[in-house]
Amino acid sequence: MTVTAAKGFTAAGIAAGIKQSGQPDLALVVNTGPRRAAAGVFTSNRVKAAPVLWSEQVVKGGAVTAVVLNSGGANACTGPQGFQDTHATAERAAEVLGHSAGEIAVASTGLIGVLLPMDRLLSGIGAAAAELSPYGGEKAALAIKTTDSVHKTAVATGAGGWTVGGMAKGAGMLAPGLATMLVVLTTDADVDAGALDKALRDATRQTFDRIDSDGCMSTNDTVLLLASGAAEVSPEYGEFADAVRTVCADLARQLIGDAEGASKDIRIEVVGAASEQDAVEVGRSIARNNLLKCAIHGEDPNWGRVLSAIGTTGAVFEPDALNVAINGVWVCRGGSVGEDRDLVDMRFREVVVTADLAAGDASAVIWTNDLTADYVHENSAYSS
Amino acid sequence: MTVTAAKGFTAAGIAAGIKQSGQPDLALVVNTGPRRAAAGVFTSNRVKAAPVLWSEQVVKGGAVTAVVLNSGGANACTGPQGFQDTHATAERAAEVLGHSAGEIAVASTGLIGVLLPMDRLLSGIGAAAAELSPYGGEKAALAIKTTDSVHKTAVATGAGGWTVGGMAKGAGMLAPGLATMLVVLTTDADVDAGALDKALRDATRQTFDRIDSDGCMSTNDTVLLLASGAAEVSPEYGEFADAVRTVCADLARQLIGDAEGASKDIRIEVVGAASEQDAVEVGRSIARNNLLKCAIHGEDPNWGRVLSAIGTTGAVFEPDALNVAINGVWVCRGGSVGEDRDLVDMRFREVVVTADLAAGDASAVIWTNDLTADYVHENSAYSS
Structure with missing residues (x-):
């Protein structure tokens, strides 16, 4: 299930020591190809976290090789140092994975206004890369939790043997223009970046944009959709978009179901x-x-x-x-x-x-x- | 203090049995003249309570002789019967006071969607009229409380011996476009309806419209300003407007200070x-x-x-x-x-x-x- 349900992806989740609690806090998702098409939707908050500013640029290129996600700190409102830290994160992942930093997306979640412990984060990337596995999706989903009581995953399959899977975190600061959420969706369908973008925007507009836990919009919302093409199937656009929307709706419902303090x-x-x-x-x-x-x-x-x-x-x-x-x-x-x-x-x-x-x-x-x-x-x- | 601080006004507050608790729930404020100029500002919520729809029409005439206020029921979302009940309230007050119903404003506060117990309210008007007094302002302020822990009053005086006084209720559902508040201000200055309207709108825009307890806008907000002219002084507009704003700011601060459940x-x-x-x-x-x-x-x-x-x-x-x-x-x-x-x-x-x-x-x-x-x-x- 989750981000490794689709073929062509590996993932890992580890405890890098970013959270004082010692809980898992660093996830890595890698697209092993053959395609590396990607799309992303980000917070519409005008105060954007450093990883959002970085990943928006990465996604504009239409290709994402890997995503580094951390909980334990949002790296928002952290000034030029915060942006340098995100850049260094992508550079380290690029070095470890042997890819260009320009194709590495970064997402962070946690408290605003605090710099990340970069020594731990950077060593964690090496440790996570050593654990990458086609069965690592659950561990990745666990590592992005903050106040979530459970990790959230979903999957949909299409005729012809292709899959859309995903993971999400978020339990508060959920509001239109996306919630405080990090979501990574993967598919092994062979879909180009333009179609990924359209399918993702349509899906988020009708799912994540329609959950509103507390009216508070985050600085860090990130939803990524990565396609590996490993299933060697090019589905009809409508069928593919339906699957993406199904997975988004499932995850959105799980986010509301786990909202902070909620009883209804x-x-x-x-x-x-x-x-x-x-x-x-x-x-x-x-x-x-x-x-x-x-x-x-x-x-x-x-x-x-x-x-x-x-x-x-x-x-x-x-x-x-x-x-x-x-x-x-x-x-x-x-x-x-x-x-x-x-x-x-x-x-x-x-x-x-x-x-x-x-x-x-x-x-x-x-x-x-x-x-x-x-x-x-x-x-x-x-x-x- | 309160609505009887200015000369030319009498008021009363009684327990008419509208509230099941037996607490005071009916207030009457009467302008004994010689002038009867008035202005009003009402909720900008498009779902307006019956007394708001009624009093907006009354105030358009520029003259208000008396205000009937009740707590224990908002008479909002009560359909044609609710409007008839407000009309009957004004008619009864007109009969008891010997004035036209078209110059009687009505204001209600309490639960939405419940019809008022009209037998008790109508007998209460007679009982309140019998207690009208130039010292009745405090009792009137007590009778309009709902979840308020204290009654709210304020006063300002101008050079030449004129006064602006007022009372307010409100402790929740406070949001821009006015709060869930009923406010009656009175003055013995000799000011015409046009100047009253301008002074009141300027003051509410900078005071009541800038308190926001919980983002929830009421169906019943009403702020009335009545002028008796009894002080036989016509102040400069600027000086008068300052006094109105001072009283409004004082009451607005009291409203936030008594917001439901607040500790800060x-x-x-x-x-x-x-x-x-x-x-x-x-x-x-x-x-x-x-x-x-x-x-x-x-x-x-x-x-x-x-x-x-x-x-x-x-x-x-x-x-x-x-x-x-x-x-x-x-x-x-x-x-x-x-x-x-x-x-x-x-x-x-x-x-x-x-x-x-x-x-x-x-x-x-x-x-x-x-x-x-x-x-x-x-x-x-x-x-x-």
Whole structure:
């Protein structure tokens, strides 16, 4: 499974000593070819971590030979020294693997504003390279965890014997424009960089861009898709794009399911919208309403908070035509009191909020989670 | 103090039985003249409560004789019946006071999506009218509380013997475009409706619109300013506007100081901005960053979360020119690590976050508060 499910890839994950805890913190993913096509999508935050600035340039070349990923430090807001450190990381990997540094992507995650312990990271690259294996995907997925309680992997296969596999990390700071996530997807299908780019952008727009854990956008989000061509199959674009989207959707769902402190996964379905853009805007506004997220934590079907969130958007709707269901019970009809709220059963982890704008046929789904005391505790003590 | 500090006003606050707790829940403020000029500012949420829809129309006439305010129910998302209930409230007050219903403003606060107990509210109006007094301002301020731990009042006086006084309620769902707040300001200065409107809009834009407790915009926000002319003084506009802004700033600060579950009041100063609009946009983005609000709760000077919030805005800045101070310690210089974060003392309730965009001379201050487990508890159990 994970990044070594597709042929033509090796991976490793080790403890390099970047994390004080001694947990695994360095992963290496290598494309052994014959192709080395790649695409990437990065955070839209204007404050970008050094590895994001570096990898954006690498991916522009359309070829990626290897990805070095570390947890234990984001290398964000670290100035010129931070960028030099990322550069040195790529150079060391290039030296060890016998490739050009210009084809080595780097991704980092952890606390912002702290320089990485470069001596440990650089020696770790050699140690990780010595452990590279076509069965190393799980270890790589484990090494990129931060506050994740589990590692996240997914796979999809296509007719003709090709595969898309991937790994992800992320448990907080998840918001549109990508979440605090590092994702590496690999495929052995023979696909060129242009098609990889299109498939990856379409997939992220409909998956990672539609999860919003806490409205906080990261400086480090990175999603990479690497193609080795080792399966010697060139799938139809549509079929390939479907597989990429399937894997992204699976990983996105896992990210929300592991969000920091969450006790409920909330699926916000916006229907009856005049446009998909309206549906997404309304879904995000609902997903970011702290009061609603608290209410759902308390298993309280407080639909008024859904309406007040919708009311802050610019979407097309009439207030007295809005309908809202919670877990299938239409507690709000025509902008006013609907079915009995006592009929709503919210005991299970997944909660579905349906907002009908009664303004068209477009729809979108946004995932979020509840706001809990555990989230507050976890994030008030993270760096101290 | 409060709404009866100015001459020409009487007020009352009683327990009408709208709240199940038996606490005071109905307030009446009456302008006894000789003038009855008025202005109002209301929520910009497109889902507006019935009393907001009603009072917006009343205020357009430029004259308000009385305001009926209730806690214990927002009368929002209550459909045509809710609007009829607000209309009936104004009609009853008009009957009891001997005035036209078209000059009676109504304001409500409490749970959304529940019809008010109209029998109790209508009998309450008669009972409140019987208690109207030039000393009734405190009782009125007490009767509009919901989750407020204290009632909020303020006063300013002008040369020549005129006064602006006011009361406010609000402790959550506080966000730009006004907070979940009901505010009534009164003055005995002789000011016409046009000048009242201008002074009130200028003041709210710089005070209530710049507090953001939890990013959640209410359906019921109402700020009214009533002038009796009883002091027989017509102040200079600038002097009068200053007094209105002073009272609004005082009340706004009290609202943030009493925000639900908060343990820290956070003053976000954005300086060096290319425009005031940029400064406000950046300030709001910082104020709404849940991760930062958790960190401040934990007394953790996690400045990386400030930078990642700035990075989501469209303001003019260069990432490597940003500076951030927490309580005066410049922990971030030039977008990277600055002074030692251990120098930051965050033990006191007020925390100052200064963000220098290094892009111009404009500035703005936004107030918010920390995110705490108490906020989660209070808002996960509010309606149940």
